[in-house]
Amino acid sequence: MARKRKGREVSGILVIDKPSGMTSNAVLQKIKWLYQAQKAGHTGALDPIATGVLPICLGEATKFSQRLLDSDKRYTTRVQLGECRDTADVEGDVVEAADIPELSQEKIEAALAQFRGEITQVPPMYSALKHQGKKLYELAREGVEFDIASKARQVTIHKLELLGFGEDYIELDVTCSKGTYIRSLSEDVAKALGTLGYVAVLRRLGAGPYQADMMLTIEDVIALKGQEASTPETDYTAMDSRLLPTYTALESVPIIQVTLEQAKDLQFGRAITAPDTGERPLPQVQLRLSQDQHDLLLGIGELDAKGVISPKRLLKVPELDALLANSQ
Secondary structure, eight states: OOOOOSSBOOOEEEEEEEOTTSOHHHHHHHHHHHHTBSOEEESSOOOTTOEEEEEEEEGGGGGGHHHHHTSOEEEEEEEEESEEETTSBTTSOEEEEOOOOOOOHHHHHHHHGGGSEEEEEOOOSSSSOEETTEEHHHHHHHTOOOOGGGGOEEEEEEEEEEEEEETTEEEEEEEEOTTOOHHHHHHHHHHHTTSOEEEEEEEEEEETTEEGGGOBOHHHHHHHHTSOTTSOOSOOHHHHHTOBOGGGGGTTSOEEEEOHHHHHHHHTTOOEEOOOOSSOOOTTOEEEEEETTTTEEEEEEEEOTTSEEEEEEEOOOHHHHHHHHHTO
């Protein structure tokens, strides 16, 4: 018999403004504890120096963490020029210094133009990518020699705009695909300007559908709790009211409405025939499944070329269980 998880069966998504100096996992554990949630997960770690949008998934919403991990992100960053550091950010040790050429908007724009669109990027050595089972930052700390260029990858820079600059820095607004390292981008832009650079400030303003205007600070959540964080409460009404619904993680996914009987089949892992709407999505796309009479989110299914929907990632839906029980 499976051991019952401790905590509340609470589900939803909370967009936290991650503070600088705190790891993403520390934020996750803090929010999980404040909500006394059975399950929690984040949607991709931010560097400790970074601040900004960190969606925390609670309960059933954790089933869509990977989808959010794969989404586009938006950042603002301040690139300090004239030095490179071993971590490619302000927390690292200085490895090398270089002169900074006189900057102009035209010169910076010409350098930025090289990095828009699909580019090949070499990740920083201090990253969580793995080589032979070990994280790269672990190898770096051990002084292990490694050809980091072998980890080069294709990423897409959707937007790269200059926000401002001074004699020894530039500020950028970046929207990029998953897997993009702003630290690597900052180093590469600095080199294109004829100098060296590292990330001095990094703030995430968007992750998939979640934007900066949705954020709460950890202090906000503690205030909602009504007491000091060290004293768990039993009334979570105010806190739960700030959770975004799980379906917000799937806003870009087409919706297919299914009958109660089809919903039952899906819950038991059985494929169903897609309803004929006259505008069937392309095969092999994932679909958001909703029970047609009660607007219940069931989860994700995949449509094949024959019009068959197979369940892929389903949620626990107590309301559906009650409907099915009443239909017996």
